Amino acid sequence: MSPGPTPSTDDTSPSGGVDELAALAIAARDGDRDAFEELVRRTTNSTYTLALRLTNNEEDARDVVQETYLRAYRGLKNYRGDAAFTTWLYRICANCSSTFLTTRGRHRHSDFADVERQSEASELKDQVADALAELPPRLRAVIVLRDVYDLPHDAIAAELGISVSAAKVRLHRARHKLRTQIFPELDEIDVRAM
């Protein structure tokens, strides 16, 4: 299992490297194998992070990452460079995770949640990470892709194989579950007293 969150060190951070990634992706698309290897090196950690957040299991996340890059490699000819490379990659990763979780069809033990829980969840961010890990996979996928990775509703729906309205309903349920889990006191308030 991973040692836990670390500060962003790869080029997928919002602060920079996006243009470089797009240039590498275009070079890779045009047959530059070294460019593809460099792309993998620069984006593996962030892709792994997304896969781990979606699958909740380190071993599964590694399998999803391998499949993601294989599909990306095969699909590079379709990459036009009009969207950020990471957004394109995250969509593939979301699709791979969804397929993986559906075909595997059983709920694996979540080592991610356990390790996260070992540390005191003192900060809200840690509490959110814990609560996300405990959500059912279909709700978790939607909220992670929308609220953590900022993917649009239609992209999420397309990659998960559901309708846009189903994606919105799942998002609402996931947010509600998360909120009531993290802030349970509000639902215990007797509103008649207010």
Next chain:
Amino acid sequence: MSVRCDELAYRLAEVADGSHTLPLAHQRHVSQCLRCQAELVQYRKLLRAMRALRTEVLEPAPGLVSDVLAHIEAVGERTAIRSLITNHRAAYLGGLAAATAAGAAGAILVASRKSRGRVRLAS
């Protein structure tokens, strides 16, 4: 919980993420309802915390990059071998077809020569 709070429950998260603006009547309700205000604040906090997760990167156990590249290499090789076998098979079938066509053409040629010889003898 009042009916108005129930009506708003679905919308407050969307208000918090900026994708929805409440109609004036609902805005008035929120400005007077501590429960809805608290819920809105909680959704804002939640969304901020989730956005903060975006910048976190979890380190995989060592070797993932080489695993990824090896996997692509292995699948690439399998595909290459498969296409090689397919090409060989196509070449073999092509050769067989060419040989059959040549044989048939030869047979037609011999037959036509024989029939021409017979015509000459008869004349």
